[in-house]
Amino acid sequence: MSLQDNIDSLVNMGFDASVARAALERANNNIEVAVNYIYADSSGELPSYSEQTESGALGPVQDGHSASTAIPIEDDIRDKIASYGYGAENQEIRLDSDESEHEALPKYDVYDDISRYIRAPEVPGVLLPVKIDLLEGYFAPLLMILSNIPAFRDTVLEHEFEDYGYSPYWWKKERCLSNPDVTMEVQRLVAFLSSDSKRAFASIRTLIDASAKLITDDYESISEFIQFIYSTIIELFGKLGWTSKERLMELFTSQFQFENDETQTHRIFPVESNYFYKDVYRIMHSLLWGKDLSRIAQHGFVRLSDVLTISFEGNGDTVPGGGFELTEEFYPQIYTSEYEKLVVDKFQRINELREEVSKINGQNMQLKAFKGKRVAALLESTLNHLSSLGEDGKIQSASKELEGIASHILDQKTLNTDKLTALNKERSQMDIYSIDYILGEHKPDLEPWILVGVILSERQFCYRTEKGWYTFVYELEEGKNFTVTESTFDTIRGQIRDYSADNFETGMVLLYVRKSLLTSSRPIINEKLKQFISTDNEKVTQDYEAFMSQQPNKKEDAYVLVDM
Structure with a gap:
């Protein structure tokens, strides 16, 4: 924006034109910094910024240098600035009395690195969260894990909308349609993860924007937010057909009966710190039957969901006894009336x-x-x-x-x-x-639930594919980046044990899936979504080839997995 455009914007916000001009000239035409200057000096008569005061251009001198501490802008003013499109991308520039301006070092942004656009062979597609430390960031790992479950994937993708639109920068932040539907955006991202897409990564920005109106509550925990995601998916896709709703209900909804015959439904099992024990059976025994097992066989499952989600609510408390021992198989049938007699x-x-x-x-x-x-x-x-x-x-x-x-x-x-x-x-x-002791000879007759995902935070998680385990780490503080690492269950189990015994600040989320649902099958994708992916493949290929043609010394297989 030109200086005059920014002056006009500040005038529209209620500032005097001369004060606005002086502040913008002093702030090198940065509108947010200019507002800081104006409010910093607003306790008395506003000075003329075109002249030096006795204490220097930036206020009183401290230890031979003028003070450069940023003044916080009130929330309503910051929101007003944001409505004009400023402040979101601008980084604060620090000044002192000796130097007029320090140029900030450029931060790495994977969205601008064309060499990373093409998906490497055998490497899963990646969804990137929008910001750090927001519950909405759990959308990304959760969708990536669920998209590896054929029953979920196919249920989401089988419905066909008339027009999915297309934007060359849909994978970054641009909408493909002016008023996107949440179900359509979920489909788009699941298709990107599940199909033969050549693109390596995409932001969940469009999904967050589309679902913003649905997030009406302040969720205080991870389990509450994941419960919201499951319930919303069931509701939205259920409107597209009863069969879809029934499938999704079977995927996510368990029924639990108490001794007084009261029945409740559960889609996630939150574990508070006073129930932190070293394995999943000790935790579930205590949650369902009491810490002393005094309510054994009095409470139990009437129906087990195909996806069992367990959330450890981290608040700094660690798992006693050397940390949590992750198990790759889980037999929740022992908590049903059919098999609880064995216990x-x-x-x-x-x-x-x-x-x-x-x-x-x-x-x-x-x-x-x-x-x-x-x-x-x-x-x-x-x-x-x-x-x-x-x-x-x-x-x-x-x-x-x-x-x-x-x-x-x-x-x-x-x-x-x-x-x-x-x-x-x-x-x-x-x-x-x-x-093994509880089931004995009955164990071979029962179907286990298999661990398919471990979410440690919105920036770090692991999930299981047909080819093995992968670990994902996002960097969102100093620039934007991600790493994908091949791993093994034993390695992840050791990492979880150490993390939960020493620093369990953000807790974790475990996802178990009924083994029979993890069958190998090609995704069922409707024709219009196939067209969308095909169009995007052409775009990403063109961008990548154009970039590589200007990099004669670079090899096209230069993508390397980075260890954590």
Whole structure:
């Protein structure tokens, strides 16, 4: 914008024209910095900025340099500036009395790096969040993980809209249509992730903009926001057909019954810090049956959703006992009426063992002491006394009876010791939290839920594909960038263990999916979405080839995965 255009904008905001001109000249025509200057000096009569004051151009001198501390702009003024299109991209420029201006070093922006536009072979497409530290950022990892589930992917993509539009910069921030539909934008991003798109990455900006009117509540936790996402997807795609709604309900909705026959639905299971335990079974046991398992078999699932989402609400508390042990398979069937008897039987046997051990220990106490006196010592001293009295028949008979009693006590102690050894051995092999112990021979007959995603924050997550695990890290503070790293489950499990034991600030979200839903299948994409992807492939190929033609020393396979 020209100086006069910015002066006119400030005048429209209610500032005097001469004051606006002076402030803009002083701020090198940066409208946001100019407003800072005006408000910094507004406590008294506004000075003439065209002249130096006694204390220098930027206010009172401190340690030989003029002060350059930024003055915060009130929110309503900042919003007004934003409505004129300023301030969103401008970085504050720091000045001092010795130098007129310091040019900020350019920050890397992947959106401007054409060499990164083409998707590398075998590397998943990437969705980029818009800003840091916003719950909306969880849209990106969640959609990427869900798009790897064929049942979700195909349900989303099967509906066809008449016109999807196209913008050359849809992947950055431009709308393809003037009034985009949320379902259409979800479809567009899922198609980008699932189809033969050649583009390496795309922003979720258009989806966030389209869904802004739907986000009417202030969500205080990750679990609340993901619950909103699931519910919104079910509602919006459900309007396109009953079959879609039914499929999505099966994917995300579990039914849970309490002992009073009250039934509730759940789409995510939040875990507060006082329920942080070292594995998923200890957590679910405690959530459903109480920390002491006193409500075992009283509460349980009536129906299990195909996608089970567990959210650890991080607030700085860590997982005790060395951190959380991630498990790749999960058998939630033990929390249903059909299989909970297996748990009940094991739990009852543990209680029986506890009672048997307590009974034997009580017997041993009686064999050892009576009315505060040690039985063995008392028998020994009595026998010694009788032996000293001579060989009288009655005395000899009494001695033999006492010797028999002492022998019986010794035999009973030995027998009790053997019983305790056997009971303790059996108890040591009983782990009420071990799925192998609970299910036993039934385990091969049951279908597990498979871990498909671990979200640590809106900037770091891992997910499972047919080819293996990938870790994604976004950089949104100093520029815009991302890395994609091939990984293994063992590596991720070790990282989660260390993170949860030491710094669990943002918690994490786990997604488990019924194994049968992870079948290999080609995505079902409607024709108009195929046309959209085809058009975009032509565009990204043209941009990339034009760029590479000007880079004779660069190879087209220069994309390299960067380790975390």
